[in-house]
Every structure is written in C-alpha cells, then in structure tokens.
Amino acid sequence: MSRVIEITELALRDAHQSLLATRMALDDMIPVCEDIDNAGYWSVECWGGATFDSCIRFLNEDPWERLRTFRKLLPKSRLQMLLRGQNLLGYRHYEDGVVQRFVEKSAENGMDVFRVFDALNDVRNLKTSIDAVKKTGKHAQGTICYTISPLHTVAAFAEMAQRLQEMGCDSICIKDMAGLLKPQPAYDLVKGIKQRCGASMLVHVHTHATTGVTLVSLMKAIEAGCDIVDTAVSSLSLGPGHNPTESLIELLEGTGYETRVDKERVLRVSSHFASIRPRYREFFSEFTGVDTEIFKSQIPGGMISNMESQLKGQGAADRLQEVLLEVPNVRKDAGYPPLVTPSSQIVGSQAVFNVLMGQYKVMTGEFADLMLGYYGSTLGEKNPEVLKKAEAQAKKPAITVRPADLLKPEWEQLSTAAHALEGNNGSDEDVLTYAMFPQVAPKFFKSRAEGRKNLGKDPAKKVPATKAPAAAAANEPGLAAKVNYVITLNGKEHRVTVAPEK
C-alpha cells in the first residue's frame, strides 16, 4: 500500500507572487477554479502574502471580495493563506485586538488554513494569531522559517516545532523561502520534528525552486515522513517560484508514495496558465533559471540587489564584496535572525553602513530596534558591545517582552479613521484594509467602485524591454493600424491618420 502525499497548490498565490510580481488578475484565475476545486489538493493557497497589498495598490480590487469569490468558486477546497503573525499582512506589529479581528474576519469570509510565520521565528509573535485561529475552529499551521546558522540545528528547529504544537497548531510548516533547504537537511528536519512532536503531527514542506535542488529535498522530506508538500502547476513554476505539481505527481510512481491528485485536471490548469502567463511579461521576474550562489553567500538574491542599489546610491558600487563579507558578522551580532523580510533588509542595510562608515559608527533605526528586541527575540545571543551602542544611539532600552505587549488597543482609533475615508463601506473588513495599508487604502476606497483592473496585456502587443521608446509606439499593432502622422506631401504638411499596407 502506498502512502498518500498531499499537495497544496500555490498557483493562485505564491506562484504568481514569485513569478509575476503578484499581478495576476482574479479574472485570469476564475476559469480554472472548477478544475482546481476538483483536482484533489489538500489545500489551495490563494490569499495573504503580498496579494492583499497588490489588490488595493495595483489592481483596484477588494481583497476581501477576492476571498469571497474563491470561497464561492472553490466550495470543496480548503482555502489557505499566508499570515505574517503579529504583522498580519502589513509591515508593523499590530495590537492583539486587531490581530484577532483580522483572523475572525478572514475565517468568516472563507479562509480555512492559516499558515502563520514570524520573520525571527519568535513564537511569541505567532501566539495571538494562532489562538485566534483556534477560536474560529479553523486550521492553524505553525511555521518554521528555515535558515542556516551554527545555532539552527535540527534539535533547535524541532524544539520550535514542539512549542508550536503546545500552542495548539494543527500542523507544522517548514518554510524555505530562499531555496536553501537541501535534501539531507530536509530529511533530518522532518524526521526530527516527527520524533519530537509525534508521528501524527502533520508536517508540511514549502520550498522555492531557486537553487534547483529542492524537488530532491521534497522527495527526501517525503521519505522522512512529510505529509504535505507545496507545488505550483508547471506553467507557473521554477525560477524564483516553486517545484512543478505535475513533476511531483509523476516522480512518485513506484516509490511507495502517491498523490491523490487528478493529473488531467492539473494539466488543464497548467495549460490555462501557460496561455495567460505571457500576458504578464512586463512583470516577469528577470531571473528564471537556477541560482546556487546563495549557498555560497547564504544571502538571498533579493537582499544582494537591495545592497547593490544602496551602494550605488552612495557611489560605492565597488564595495559589494566587502559588504557580502560583513553580512555574516552583522547577522551574528544580531543573534542569527533568519534572513527574510524584514530582517534581510535590516541586516543588509547595516552591513552597508558598517562598510561605508565603520562598524556600527552609524546604526539604522531598524537595526537598533532589531538589536533591542523590538521585532522580537532571536535564537542567538546579541553581541553585548553592539547592544550597548544600539541603546545609546536609539536612546531607548532593550526589551525582553513580546513587542506587541507594549501596544495599546487601537481598533477604535483605526475604525474611526477608516470610516472617515471617502468610499469606505463601513465594514470591519475595510477597517482592516486601512489598518494594514493606511497610505494606500484611502485611494483604493475612493476608486473601488470603478471595478478591478487586469494588468495583463496581449503579448503580441508587448514592447520588449530592450526596445527604444520611439520604436515602441510604432510597434503596438493597435496603434500601428491607425497612427497619427505628420506627412509632407507636395510641399504641404498634413496631419493624417494612416493604416499600414495590407
């Protein structure tokens, strides 16, 4: 008898977030919902992460309405979201009341599985959301951000898993956002968690394909007892995205493991996105191959480009190598935080400052906050010298409490501010939208009635990025068919609309 390996399909969230800058229009997803709903996935990730931000910032789309649409079109499926713990989907810590309200509303609008993570792996930052999920009766998935350091051993991760289990999590996710999880560590980690939490604790592995090794890691995770893996249909896979769903299904043949996913339906979903994807060419991630440099530097690609542009801004582009060597030092001084948003930016910027101005001569406000515990705790001890400097520069003390414990209830205030905005519909959902993106929400509320936008474009009409702007206009067939020209005929200037010769 084969053991069934369950699959979470990422096409509707992380796949297009990773490959198409989160720009996929809901209308390009609706046609495949029936096939996805009947394909036999364990869950369908379709909300959270950057999609909320992208909806209101770029697509003039109400993210709550998107969720309700998925709920309606995927009646048989578990809907899954990615939630940044105490940060929800925003970029700061929210007070517990806001977190609880967000979870309640998400569940009410149709969410089933909440994958909750914290960039520092500080479980205290996960507690409120997990409690709130449990209260709704939905599935709380506690997440371990996978990272590599002398302290991030299998034992340490397994202990974190146990704490998540004690907090009531229904499953544990190993989240490998950078494609760093190699096959043997994947095997050891899944084994370690299963040993610590018991064989019945569901273990779910999320990897990115970036380094080209992680499909093998998924195989090894499966051999170690992993229950659920994340994949995306092949037409929305690979590069900075994920491993292809079809390949995972096929590769298990004869191994003693099998999925219960309907290949025909998956191929139809994939074929739909293959036809849609070229419409988003302008949002394509530049990098689509395999990059193993990260194994050498341990620094995610996105972080390197951030540091490069900071250095360029300071006319010091030639000092990147020094900065790359400084990153591990800064990371160590800060107690080995995982390098993921926002800690990756915070550590990277400080490394740039250290190289340009001398070690910790100047500290960014964010780095001081990280040192002083305002983002949460890290696995490693902070460097006491650097900690002292942080206190001096930030003129505030280090904290050991959970950061959100310092926050006062803020729902009433957010509610009043949100309801005062033009176009606000008076719902709690709108308050949450405003709470998360106070800069973007006002404009969105105002324009919401105009309806959602589809930024996809006919690829035949696309101007390649390498094209000179002048040629670009002539190249749009719509324009080429009918263009206003100034022509000189018989010595006289005419403004005419012309059509190309057939």
Next chain:
Amino acid sequence: MSRVIEITELALRDAHQSLLATRMALDDMIPVCEDIDNAGYWSVECWGGATFDSCIRFLNEDPWERLRTFRKLLPKSRLQMLLRGQNLLGYRHYEDGVVQRFVEKSAENGMDVFRVFDALNDVRNLKTSIDAVKKTGKHAQGTICYTISPLHTVAAFAEMAQRLQEMGCDSICIKDMAGLLKPQPAYDLVKGIKQRCGASMLVHVHTHATTGVTLVSLMKAIEAGCDIVDTAVSSLSLGPGHNPTESLIELLEGTGYETRVDKERVLRVSSHFASIRPRYREFFSEFTGVDTEIFKSQIPGGMISNMESQLKGQGAADRLQEVLLEVPNVRKDAGYPPLVTPSSQIVGSQAVFNVLMGQYKVMTGEFADLMLGYYGSTLGEKNPEVLKKAEAQAKKPAITVRPADLLKPEWEQLSTAAHALEGNNGSDEDVLTYAMFPQVAPKFFKSRAEGRKNLGKDPAKKVPATKAPAAAAANEPGLAAKVNYVITLNGKEHRVTVAPEK
C-alpha cells in the same frame, strides 16, 4: 567516508544542442576551457551528436579542427563524444571499414570516451565501433536507450548491459533522451545493471530535464550505485536540456555522496555562458519549462510536432488525437523500438499514414525497412501481418543479419569522390566529413578557408520571435523611422514614405 560521484559536463555539446540548436560558436566556448579543464569533471562532452553537422552546415567550421582545439585547450580532461554506432554521425549505416576509420581518426585527433548508441538498442549495430574504440585503447561506453514498454523491463535492460560488457565496454550509459526516467525506475535500473555486470562496472546516467523529475532520478541512481552523472552548468540547463551541474554538487551535501568538482570554477563557467546565451536568442528552443505530457502519451514532444506538421500539410490537423492513439499500435507492431531519431520519425509518419489512409494501406519506405530489419532488430516480435504487408510493398525480404553485413567496402569510393572536391585537403578526416554529409561537405570544403562563423548576435538588436511579420518590420528601429504606407487623402490613394511624429 563519502562516495565520490563523478560528473560529465555537457555544456560544450548536448547542452547547446538541446537549448541553442547546436549553434554555439567555438569562440564562445574557448574562454571557459581552462576553468572546465581544471574543474575536476570525469569527462567533458564536446563533440559528436549534431555538432559535426552543425559545424559544416551552419558555422563554416571544420569539426576535426574543433576537436583538435578542445584537445589542446583541455589537456587534463577526458574528451567525450556521442556516436550513433553504425550510423557514426550521419543518417545511414556505414560499412565497417568507414566506421573503423572514423573511430581511429577521432581517437587520433584527441577523443577519449566514445559513448556509442543505437536507436533500436541493437547491440550488433554497436559492435564495430566498440571494437574499434577498444583497439585504439580509448574508453568505450556502451549505451542503453531508455524507453518504456511492456518488454523494456529492468531484466531486459540489465541483459543488454551484460552483452555490452561482454563486448568489452568500459562503462554502461543509461541514456534517457526524453526525460522519461523516473526516480524509482532509475534506482531499479542501476541496481539491476550493477547486479548483472558486477559492482565494478561503471554506470553513467544521462537524462534530460524536460519533465522536471530527473534530478530526483539522478539522486536515486546515485543511491543505487551509479558512478557518473551528466549535467550542464546552470546557465545552459533545464527545459529540453539537462539538470544543472551546480545543483547536483550542492544537493549531495550531507548525503554521504560528494563530487570532486570545484564549485568556483563551475560558477565561472556558468557565468560566462549566462552572458553568452542571450546572443543566441533566435535559436532558443521555444519550450523552456517543464512538460509532463510525455508521461501520458509516451511520445516525445519533438515527435508530436513532426506529426502535427505532417497532418497540417494534409489539411487534417484535427486528427492529431487519433494519431496519438495510433502511435502505440504502430510501435507495438514494429516490436517496440525506442522512440528516438530516426525510429520516432518513422513510427510517427506511419501512424499519420494509418489514420489518413487506413491501417498500413500505404507504408513509408522507412517503415517497411524498419519492419524488415534493415535498421536492426528490436526487442519485441514484429506483427506478422504487418511484416507480410511490408515485404509485399517494399518488394524485398525481411533480413535477420546485421544490416551493415549487407554493405560492401566503400572507403575507396568515398575517398575518390571526396578528394575530387574543390577545397578538399586530402586528409582522411575530409573523406569522413564527406562520407557523413555528402550534400553539405562540397560547399563547406569550398568555403572553409573563409574561416568559422559566429552566429551569436547582440541581444539588444534582436527582434522578438512573437512579433507578427508586419509589426516586426515596423519595429526595426531603422525602419520605424521611415515606413511605406498607402494612405487615402482627399479620396485619392497615395503611396508615401512617412516618418513618425516627434
């Protein structure tokens, strides 16, 4: 202690053959030879396959000179080539004397490892080349073309391996040209061959990345005892190409296996080709993602597009599904040949004929030859009914001897013809070039002195392939500035050249 897994680097041959239509110029490979030579590869595949044809047909380059260049620039490396057994690098069976001469000359010019295969897995078609290789003292690698059928069991493949061993092969290659080799069969096959041939028989696995599963298959092959695997540096990997060298190196960490390849050198090689590859955009394989449809149809993608275009030519594009269903029947009737050039085309065309004109009402000459044994023997029995029809239509008997046994010595005749050609340099190598490509060689000999061409182009100047022809013209910056239009002005048609409004 870790077991060392050896690597063959494919960048200089199969990688660009699979991804850039074999068009890579020698001058774009020369700069990385030093790094490749010192990287610690088991061998460097750099010759044979389609490169010989491409050299004289497209690059005005003497393939023998290319081989000598590699020999000089890769002094520490085993040079490896792909040889189509009795077909050498051409498209017919050659008489033994020509085969022997080709192998001698290849060895003399620097070749070390001869990977010899036959499209039908008929070992008789490999014997002359393997004997010739052994006579030169070089490495003879006997090849099994991996295919799937009820008869192609592990036992059957292992028996073929044993026959290759008995013929004196120094190693056995499992050649998975279509990306069909799944992890468990990879494991079983390597185990089966090792059991049958002894643990000391070197097993070398060649896979393509097409279906997205084969890096996992390489891992499983390694676990089963495989000694050498084929990969290509990441910038020339994936899609219809191969698995990335860097990923293979990295994924073994901690598994008890390791390569002895220098990562830094590999990264430099990869980075060189990353900068070169865009210059060959016009030759890019259209398909670069993952395609698992082949698992369903068992029909390689290239074969499907051939059949599609045949059907279109007959105004029957709508009958592809019927043809796809007919292919397995035709293959069975022909004794289950592997589907690889030329058997894939032969079987595919006959399937088209069967659908359009009725089962075996008309037989292609090639299919009749296949049925009658003129390409060699197949693992399965031929359908006797179809065999009778083939004899009737081809008006010749079935044969059971090795096809080349019917050929008369031809070296003298080839030699005379070759030496009569303008620009022929009188060498045996030129005779072999002529023997292989009698249509192309005359033109090449004549133009050889003009020196080799580099078809790579500045990518900034390239017109994308997706453009409609009309728009494409308008899109050339030079033309956009000045376009011929037919305009109707004041009721009269004018042909004018106009410039866009500034």
